[in-house]
Amino acid sequence: MSELSEKNLEEVVMKIMSQTTEKGGNLTRNQPDDELSKLKQKVDTLLQPPPEFKTGDVVKWKKGLKNKKYPEEEQLVMVIQELEEPIIQSERDSGTPYFREPLDLILGVLDQDGDLMLYHYDKRRF
Structure with a gap:
């Protein structure tokens, strides 16, 4: 960018x-x-340049930058891994907000049942 x-x-x-x-x-x-x-x-x-994330860091969305359903706005989540090379999903339609979004952070999120779910995110949003 x-x-x-x-x-x-x-x-x-x-x-x-x-x-x-x-x-x-x-x-x-x-x-x-x-x-x-x-x-x-x-x-x-x-x-803003994102901080360096380490496994085990607890983070939440930056205010106004939430672009996915999970985690909730103020929900705390845990860093599982920061990827050296982001995953760029170019298969998505260019008319969506996810087109070419760099997914470079794997976070652990507890779902409604208390199960751990792993999702990929753009680290600039945390």
Whole structure:
């Protein structure tokens, strides 16, 4: 992934915002600055360099970056393994949020029955 400068990031976000509001998307026309601020904050959070994870670390989703059903928003999970090379699933349709998502972190999650389930995630989200 290429690095974005602060100026480039702001230009990209402004372009997205103008396209969305012009098309009558999910954003309200009377609060674009608030939406822009939220979007920029979440993008900044996602693009922060992730820490090095070690087996046994306990983690949870970064606020606003949950993109899968499990774990729950505040549920604590345990790092099983950080992969050296991410798994890139290119089979998914490019119209989904999972297209080319780098899966480089295996986490242990307790399901509703208390069973341990292992899932792959993008480490930038934790």
